[in-house]
Amino acid sequence: MSDSRIEIVTAPDYVDVSNSKLLRSMLYQALTKRPQGVLLDLRGTDTLDSSALGEVIGFHRLLLTRNICLALVLGSESNIMRLLNRTRLASIFTIKESMDSAMEVLNLC
Numbered sequence: 885m886s887d888s889r890i891e892i893v894t895a896p897d898y899v900d901v902s903n904s905k906l907l908r909s910m911l912y913q914a915l916t917k918r919p920q921g922v923l924l925d926l927r928g929t930d931t932l933d934s935s936a937l938g939e940v941i942g943f944h945r946l947l948l949t950r951n952i953c954l955a956l957v958l959g960s961e962s963n964i965m966r967l968l969n970r971t972r973l974a975s976i977f978t979i980k981e982s983m984d985s986a987m988e989v990l991n992l993c
Contacts, residue, residue: 921990
């Protein structure tokens, strides 16, 4: 799902070393349409291991070099949010709890 300027990527429910390359492929596929922003929907994702987190961080760095915005959608009480807070990575991402609020932010990029 996407509008003309925002690409939406829905992550699998569990992302670890065995399928982190799938997540990477999904993220990079979103760039083929030259979006102004990418929304990574993590609401249905229970687990991201270090390899998956590394893929998201690497993708974020690439987007910064291309002046493309990234927003993550996940619940404030989710395992992933706890991981991002614990590792102090929450501060580098735009994180929203709803698709609508993430889309609003991305449409302002």
